[in-house]
Amino acid sequence: MIIFEHVGKAFADVVAIDDLSLTIAEGEFVVVIGRSGSGKSTTLKLLNRLVEHDSGRIVFAGDEIRRFKPEELRRRMGYAIQSIGLFPHWTVEQNIGTVPELLGWPRARIRDRVTELMELLDLAPETYRGRYPHQLSGGQQQRVGVARALAGDPAVLLMDEPFGSLDPVTRETLQQEIVRIHKASGKTILFVTHDIDEALRLATRIVLLDRGRVVQVGTAREILEQPATDFVSDFVGRGDIGIKLLGLDTVAAFVRRGESAAGDPIAISASLREALSMLVARRVDRLPVADDDGRLVGVIALADLAKPRP
Amino acid sequence: MSADPPRRARLQVLAHDPLLWSAALLTFFVFGMNELRPIFAAVFPQLDRPIFTQDSFVALTAAHLELVALSSVAAIVIGVAAGVFVTRPLGREFRPLVERVVAIGQTFPPVAVLAVAAPLLGFGKWPALIALALYGLLPIVQNTVAGIESVPGSAHEAAKGLGMSAARILRRIELPLAMPVIIAGIRTSVIINIGTAALASTVGAKSLGTPIIVGLAGFNTAYILQGSIVVGLLAVVVDLCFDRLLRFLDRWRDDTPRDVSAEAGQVRSAAS
Numbered sequence: 001m002i003i004f005e006h007v008g009k010a011f012a013d014v015v016a017i018d019d020l021s022l023t024i025a026e027g028e029f030v031v032v033i034g035r036s037g038s039g040k041s042t043t044l045k046l047l048n049r050l051v052e053h054d055s056g057r058i059v060f061a062g063d064e065i066r067r068f069k070p071e072e073l074r075r076r077m078g079y080a081i082q083s084i085g086l087f088p089h090w091t092v093e094q095n096i097g098t099v100p101e102l103l104g105w106p107r108a109r110i111r112d113r114v115t116e117l118m119e120l121l122d123l124a125p126e127t128y129r130g131r132y133p134h135q136l137s138g139g140q141q142q143r144v145g146v147a148r149a150l151a152g153d154p155a156v157l158l159m160d161e162p163f164g165s166l167d168p169v170t171r172e173t174l175q176q177e178i179v180r181i182h183k184a185s186g187k188t189i190l191f192v193t194h195d196i197d198e199a200l201r202l203a204t205r206i207v208l209l210d211r212g213r214v215v216q217v218g219t220a221r222e223i224l225e226q227p228a229t230d231f232v233s234d235f236v237g238r239g240d241i242g243i244k245l246l247g248l249d250t251v252a253a254f255v256r257r258g259e260s261a262a263g264d265p266i267a268i269s270a271s272l273r274e275a276l277s278m279l280v281a282r283r284v285d286r287l288p289v290a291d292d293d294g295r296l297v298g299v300i301a302l303a304d305l306a307k308p309r310p
Numbered sequence: 311m312s313a314d315p316p317r318r319a320r321l322q323v324l325a326h327d328p329l330l331w332s333a334a335l336l337t338f339f340v341f342g343m344n345e346l347r348p349i350f351a352a353v354f355p356q357l358d359r360p361i362f363t364q365d366s367f368v369a370l371t372a373a374h375l376e377l378v379a380l381s382s383v384a385a386i387v388i389g390v391a392a393g394v395f396v397t398r399p400l401g402r403e404f405r406p407l408v409e410r411v412v413a414i415g416q417t418f419p420p421v422a423v424l425a426v427a428a429p430l431l432g433f434g435k436w437p438a439l440i441a442l443a444l445y446g447l448l449p450i451v452q453n454t455v456a457g458i459e460s461v462p463g464s465a466h467e468a469a470k471g472l473g474m475s476a477a478r479i480l481r482r483i484e485l486p487l488a489m490p491v492i493i494a495g496i497r498t499s500v501i502i503n504i505g506t507a508a509l510a511s512t513v514g515a516k517s518l519g520t521p522i523i524v525g526l527a528g529f530n531t532a533y534i535l536q537g538s539i540v541v542g543l544l545a546v547v548v549d550l551c552f553d554r555l556l557r558f559l560d561r562w563r564d565d566t567p568r569d570v571s572a573e574a575g576q577v578r579s580a581a582s
Binding site: 050072074089 | 483486562563
């Protein structure tokens with residue numbers, strides 16, 4: 001569990017974080033979002049003491065973070081950043097093994113852990129183990145960066161816009177993978193982004209910051225349905241709120257079982273947003289729905305999308 | 311038969327290797343200078359003694375190398391330490407001061423340093439060593455600072471964020487990444503030192519400058535040539551050795567991924 005209590009931080013008289021209070025339970029995927037300079041990266045760095053807070057209290061694993069040695073604290077929190085920061089003179093294997101080596105794991109265990117993580121992040125171990133970072137694509141480098149952050153089996157994963165510099169397709173793949181890793185490992189993740197769609201896709205809870213202050217904390221649905229201020233509405237994109245809400249649900253919620261319609265089916269696991277898009281693109285008001293095995297199970301109707309969730 | 315092409319390729323590489331040839335030439339001049347007596351006698355018929363013989367060239371070269379080695383080691387230790395110090399948070403304030411002092415060290419002509427040092431320290435090796443070490447500091451300090459500053463900020467941040475201590479970041483990340491640049495500075499410093507060490511003979515230290523100075527004093531052009539050729543070749547050989555070292559240190563920057571080059575190797579051997 002992580003607790004921020006009335007935390008403040010100023011850089012040479014400029015307030016970066018103002019009275020931040022936030023409790024993060026174990027296993028949450030918290031996305032901190034805000035514009036540039038809103039203090040979102042600083043929030044992350046306060047936690048692993050790359051930046052020291054001026055006032056208030058930050059508690060990690062039951063203890064004030066100042067009670068830990070900074071290096072020890074950081075080894076218990078994985079850290080992945082937008083610029084990745086792989087060590088260019090180390091191979092993929094050495095890069096991923098950074099924290100286990102710091103923790104003094106035996107060589108064989110480090111090797112096994114690296115193999116496991118490379119498989120988890122879809123990097124063929126035998127092909128990429130011995131490569132240097134400059135021999136990898138941007139997406140592969142960020143996979144290595146995420147694997148490196150996970151390597152020491154940290155309780156918490158801190159991610160500072162890790163997918164910000166990737167192309168949209170690679171970004172979406174990695175977003176899906178991090179959701180999968182979160183579900184499988186149950187790790188607490190604190191993730192910073194300025195991309196509202198990324199936040200909606202990933203977060204179990206969203207923290208919206210503006211000029212160092214928390215504006216709203218809530219689930220994606222709460223933020224979209226009950227924006228606390230005009231700033232929140234603007235930030236999530238006033239005109240798009242309906243579409244974004246549709247993105248939170250899957251076709252499964254509205255499928256009319258037993259009915260049928262013509263055309264190519266949509267997957268039951270697709271989002272309602274995709275369903276709407278397909279309905280509009282095909283200029284129809286009903287689409288057949290197929291389950292994961294490709295069997296037709298029913299239809300999704302345009303009229304249902306505007307109804308409250310069943 | 312199948313072993314032939316690689317062997318021939320290796321011979322070809324050797325034949326084109328400037329290090330091999332310049333080293334062979336240097337060895338010949340150092341150990342076989344006496345064999346050249348007829349040639350120098352023919353070119354300079356007016357000279358009674360066409361070959362410098364007060365000291366063997368082996369002894370002169372050894373003394374020269376000793377001067378260069380001792381002064382360079384001192385310059386490297388002090389220079390790298392100073393460069394590392396001024397890039398630490400603690401030493402950042404001292405950076406302009408250190409750079410100024412080191413620059414003055416190089417602005418002073420080594421002959422002037424020798425002239426000042428000789429009366430203070432007496433004649434012989436010590437004033438020469440001090441002058442050479444001071445003179446060689448600048449490129450080492452400059453390149454150590456530049457090398458450490460060239461380490462990507464993101465790698466530094468990641469190292470810190472993952473829980474490396476400052477000492478470990480220096481040892482495992484900063485110094486290895488800065489090493490090619492630092493070595494390049496050491497290379498410049500050592501090559502300058504090889505040339506400058508010849509001046510040490512003006513304050514009585516034995517070096518390859520001895521035949522040059524004796525030759526200048528006694529109008530013996532052959533002596534001057536002999537000293538200069540060996541100093542020149544020595545500089546070339548050492549420079550080429552540094553070139554090798556730098557290529558070795560930079561090997562990971564190679565663009566071919568390992569498995570691809572392995573495949574290429576298989577294809578090549580299959581073709582032959």
